[in-house]
Amino acid sequence: MSGEEFVPLSLPPLLIGTFAAIACALPGNFLVLRRQALIGDAISHVVLPGIVVAFLLTGAVSTWPMMLGAMGAAVVAVVLIELIRRLGRIEPGAAMGVVFTAMFAGGVLLLEQSDTSSVHLDVQHALYGNLESLIWLDATGWGSLLDTDALRYLPPELPRMGFTLLGVAAFILLFWRPLKISTFDEGFARSVGIPTAALGLALVVVAAIAAVAAFDAVGSIIVIAMFICPPAAARMMTNRLEVQVGWSVVFAAVSAVLGYVLAGYGPLWLGADDAVSAAGMIATVSGVILVLAARFGPCRTRAGAPAEG
Amino acid sequence: MLWDALLLKLGYNAALVAIGAALLGFAAGATGTFLFLRKRALVSDAVSHATLPGVGLAFIVMVALGGDGRNLAGLLLGSALSAGAGLWALSWLTRHTRLAEDAAIGAVLSVFFGFGVVLLTVIQTMTAGRQAGLESFLLGSTAGMLRVDALVIAISGALVLVAVVILRRPMTMVAFDPEFAATQGISVHRVDMATMGLVMAVTVIGLKVVGLILIVAMLIIPPVTARFWSDRSGRVVLLAGAFGALSGYVGAAISATTPALPTGPIIVLVAFGFFVLSMLVAPGRGVLAATVRHLRYQRRVHLRQGLLALAQGQPVYENLTRRLLRRAGLMRADGVPTDRGRVRAARALLDETRWQAVRADPAHEGAASLYDGLRDIETVLTRDQIEEIDRRIGGPKEVRT
Numbered sequence: 001m002s003g004e005e006f007v008p009l010s011l012p013p014l015l016i017g018t019f020a021a022i023a024c025a026l027p028g029n030f031l032v033l034r035r036q037a038l039i040g041d042a043i044s045h046v047v048l049p050g051i052v053v054a055f056l057l058t059g060a061v062s063t064w065p066m067m068l069g070a071m072g073a074a075v076v077a078v079v080l081i082e083l084i085r086r087l088g089r090i091e092p093g094a095a096m097g098v099v100f101t102a103m104f105a106g107g108v109l110l111l112e113q114s115d116t117s118s119v120h121l122d123v124q125h126a127l128y129g130n131l132e133s134l135i136w137l138d139a140t141g142w143g144s145l146l147d148t149d150a151l152r153y154l155p156p157e158l159p160r161m162g163f164t165l166l167g168v169a170a171f172i173l174l175f176w177r178p179l180k181i182s183t184f185d186e187g188f189a190r191s192v193g194i195p196t197a198a199l200g201l202a203l204v205v206v207a208a209i210a211a212v213a214a215f216d217a218v219g220s221i222i223v224i225a226m227f228i229c230p231p232a233a234a235r236m237m238t239n240r241l242e243v244q245v246g247w248s249v250v251f252a253a254v255s256a257v258l259g260y261v262l263a264g265y266g267p268l269w270l271g272a273d274d275a276v277s278a279a280g281m282i283a284t285v286s287g288v289i290l291v292l293a294a295r296f297g298p299c300r301t302r303a304g305a306p307a308e309g
Numbered sequence: 310m311l312w313d314a315l316l317l318k319l320g321y322n323a324a325l326v327a328i329g330a331a332l333l334g335f336a337a338g339a340t341g342t343f344l345f346l347r348k349r350a351l352v353s354d355a356v357s358h359a360t361l362p363g364v365g366l367a368f369i370v371m372v373a374l375g376g377d378g379r380n381l382a383g384l385l386l387g388s389a390l391s392a393g394a395g396l397w398a399l400s401w402l403t404r405h406t407r408l409a410e411d412a413a414i415g416a417v418l419s420v421f422f423g424f425g426v427v428l429l430t431v432i433q434t435m436t437a438g439r440q441a442g443l444e445s446f447l448l449g450s451t452a453g454m455l456r457v458d459a460l461v462i463a464i465s466g467a468l469v470l471v472a473v474v475i476l477r478r479p480m481t482m483v484a485f486d487p488e489f490a491a492t493q494g495i496s497v498h499r500v501d502m503a504t505m506g507l508v509m510a511v512t513v514i515g516l517k518v519v520g521l522i523l524i525v526a527m528l529i530i531p532p533v534t535a536r537f538w539s540d541r542s543g544r545v546v547l548l549a550g551a552f553g554a555l556s557g558y559v560g561a562a563i564s565a566t567t568p569a570l571p572t573g574p575i576i577v578l579v580a581f582g583f584f585v586l587s588m589l590v591a592p593g594r595g596v597l598a599a600t601v602r603h604l605r606y607q608r609r610v611h612l613r614q615g616l617l618a619l620a621q622g623q624p625v626y627e628n629l630t631r632r633l634l635r636r637a638g639l640m641r642a643d644g645v646p647t648d649r650g651r652v653r654a655a656r657a658l659l660d661e662t663r664w665q666a667v668r669a670d671p672a673h674e675g676a677a678s679l680y681d682g683l684r685d686i687e688t689v690l691t692r693d694q695i696e697e698i699d700r701r702i703g704g705p706k707e708v709r710t
Contacts (some may be wrong), residue, residue: 037412038351041419045522088588093411094533098584101526105577108448110521112571128426221426224448225419230414261527263427267434274434276427283423290416294406302407 008139010264012155013131017222017256017282019161020214023168024226025252027207029245030172032231033183035199038096039204040227043211044220046077047099048107054113063156063216068213077103078204129219131260131278134158157217164213171206172245175199180241226252229286237295251293255286313564324695326451326518329459330557330576333515337524338531338553339473340507342546345532351414352399352505353528356670357512357521358418359395360388361425362645364446364516368432378432379442379460382672385513388446388521392509400502449520451561458517460473465514469507473546480504481542518557519573526577528555534584537591556580608633608684613657615639619646620658660686666698 024040031037050073054065077099085095134157138150145151172179182189182196189196211223234247259282264275294300317324344350367387368378376383395417402413429443442450462619473480482490483500491497508528515524535548555699560576591594607629614628616639623642625631634640646654663686676689686695 020612032409032412035409037409037415038354041354041415067681084588087599088533088537089490090533090536090596091348091350093348094345094529097350097354097525097529098581100535101523101529102575102581102584105526105574105581106524108571109574109578112574115567157458159394221423225423228412228415228419231472232408233414236406267431275430276434277430279425280426280430283419287416287423290420294402294408300406 007141007144008136010260011139012133012136012158013278014257014260016155016157016161016217017131017260017278018253019158019165020080020218020222021226021230021252021256021282021286022249023161023165023210024214024223025230025248026168026172026245027203027210028227028243029231029248030179030183030236031207031227032204032235033241034200034203036204037232039207040211041224042077042081042096043074043208044215044223046073046107047108047212047215047220049073049103050076050107052107052110053112053119056110063160065210068218070215071208073103074208074212083169110306123203128221128277128279129215129217131218131222132264134217145257161213161217164210165201168206168210170212171202175202179203183241187215218282220284221279225283225286228281229283229290230255233286233290233293233297234299239299251286251289255289259283259285311566315559319565322451322454323561324458325459326454326556326565326572327561329454329462329570330451330518330561331554332463332557333467333511334527334553334555334557334576334580335519335550336469336473336530336553337515337527338535338549338551339546340469340504340511341528341553342532342535342542342549343473343480343484343504344508344528345536346481346542346545347501347504349410350529350532351411351525353508353512354525355394355395355399355414355417355421356505356509357429357524359421360392360512360516360521361422361446362392362428363387363394363425364443365425365428365432366391368443369428369435372435381461381517383444384446385461385516388516389509389513391421391425392512394504396502396505396509400498400505445520446516446523447520448571449516449518449523451518451564451572454517462514462518465510466499467515468512470515470550472503472507472510476500476503476507477543485542497515501544505658518561519576523573523577526580527557530577530580530584531556534587537587537594540593552580552583556583565635604685612637613683616650616654616657617661619650636697662702663695663698666702 028037031039038279047070050069050071051066052069053073054069057069080099080103081092081095084098085092088095090098097120099113128189134155136144136150136154138144138153140150178189178194178199181192182194182199186196207227211227212228214223230248230251231244233251234244237247238244260278263278263281266281267274267276313319317327335387341350341353344353347612364384364387367384368388371380372378376636399410399413399417402408403410408416425710432443479495480492480503482493483493483497483504487497490500500576511528512524514520515527519527531553532545532549534552535545539545556579557576560579561572563579564570564572564575590598592598608641611627611630612631615625615627615634618630619634620626625634625640631640631644634650635642638647639653640646664680667686667690668671668680670677673690673694679689690698
């Protein structure tokens, strides 16, 4: 494939997809180990009302109000879940289920009630994203990567996702030791003076930021899949957290690239004319990787438990 | 308008939808209760998302065989098969790998849903698929509901309820105490799978009405709501069914009044409304009841401590205590006890002194463990025992001032 075609049409979505996948997979490692894996699921449901409310207030599909609305909705959801859990004395899973389904229903209702037909905002978009449409029309070939004029017209999602990834990676790197200690042994972490509650909250907030940024670019399926599948697959490969994080990044990147390529070119190879959903395909590839790891990974069983067939 | 809708006067389709939604709500609430009591409510999220690839595959297969891809029974069969596959994957991941259940739920949910989306885009490119409208399964669509669809919902809902009635004892036992159930010869794994099978059936039935994303709400919210009202599992199951049915009925009626109101989300929001109401006003576990209980307890503690202070001639400074004592007519504004106050204070002091004697005596260990600073000793010991204790304490002594 020539650079003239690849750089404007495929490079930006590939990079955005990969950045989004890695940005979600990094905090996902800790969420999976802390048994909070479904937070990604809950967040990606509750951002819908936030985005719709932001749209209704500003009347335009602009990025920052929507990101703020999504963050606001995520915070409201966390507060509501805690409130219901404490006041109603209900187990966290059910409290989460009550809150995120109700908020999602509210979002759908608002969306259907408001006049959003003129803009590209609907439930399908929220679910699948529009990875394929993030193209860079000003690029003419590989040379455009050095051309400042063309670079200015990069899809804005690309730098945003890049910075999000940098921020998430910086958080993980900076708080590596306390995160690791508090994930594996919260009591010990408290006894050596780590503020575990604040750290746990910070992790959820970072995950929410990654989810909201990725949600905007690639839709919620990728967010949920990338929070869980790459870290879960990586967990089957090793018993060391450092190595696990490394594997999860590799798996996330492979899912994003392979998924995008399969979605864009797979149907052509099979003789069909149209591409299929890239977001769905990326999630599917991550699932295939998880199955392979679960079947053949060296550390797939629980430590000490006999390996069952 | 809403009244007409509630009385099924808004036309044939609206009545059909309302009755179908009520039946679905009852089946979902009753089934979801066991999931909720087993603390696995979110498994339903994985099951419901896992139906999507089945819907897509069923459509493709039916079109390939030359039939109409939109045959509801065929689509539901396909969704049941893929939900079953998702359930199997979930159970395999949790049993045979080190993954915890929440990670397995998330993995199954996202991967199956992602694959389903891929299939939907494939269908959109097929000539027969342009107007397939399979997206309506995401959020439900009751606009074109037929008599056959309502009958399918009614019959399968009834079957699910029959299964719930048959399986209620093993399911309850496994939900509350899986180890005990295992010692009784019940296969916990099989009962769990049966529960999941029922959940799967409800999900498949609900695809048409509320859609696969919101059916989770019908399985989770009514049981959580019902739990506020009762501590008996049988009653919670019935109440959850009732709340589910009511939400389905009222939600469908509300959505029938205005064309732009989607049924699924309205039903869920009505259910959520019942939940919030129950959380606030339910007796026993409700927030209001808990607040009242707390205030009453606080008042009793303050009164008791205030009376004890009066009995020993100590001044009372604490504001709430002063207010309570004065309002009960036990103390004057200047802090001097009234006659009635003196009597009550003396009784409180006697009670407290008796308690001290009881707690110092190992022979009354059982009674002493009931001491909470509020209970009258007459409610714990017999008259003979109290007389015996009074002898030990001795009669009233002169108070030196």
